[in-house]
Amino acid sequence: MASGSPEVPTAAAEVTDSQAAVESGASRDASAPLRGAPVHVVRPGESLWTIAEGLLGPGASAMSIAAEVARLWELNRELIPSGDPDLIAVGQELRLR
Numbered sequence: 001m002a003s004g005s006p007e008v009p010t011a012a013a014e015v016t017d018s019q020a021a022v023e024s025g026a027s028r029d030a031s032a033p034l035r036g037a038p039v040h041v042v043r044p045g046e047s048l049w050t051i052a053e054g055l056l057g058p059g060a061s062a063m064s065i066a067a068e069v070a071r072l073w074e075l076n077r078e079l080i081p082s083g084d085p086d087l088i089a090v091g092q093e094l095r096l097r
Helices: 017-024 046-055 060-079
Strands: 039-041 094-096
Touching: 046 060, 060 094
Parallel strands: none
Antiparallel strands: 039 094
């Protein structure tokens, strides 16, 4: 290209954040599919907090997320072998309701 001309990306070079996330197996709102689901399988990087946040959706207050974390912990206490709500295992199936 000539100097000073803006570079125009080709269609193959245009990759949005969401496309990259899908291709990598991740998602910006990885918990979105949780809403309405009866169970959730824990994915890498998730915590009860991020799962609760996904269930409540954007704009949820920290207080409501904390309350949802407590609800999820009580619902799954006997299913979390560590006995610690901060230590959930990838691949573990959690009840959401």
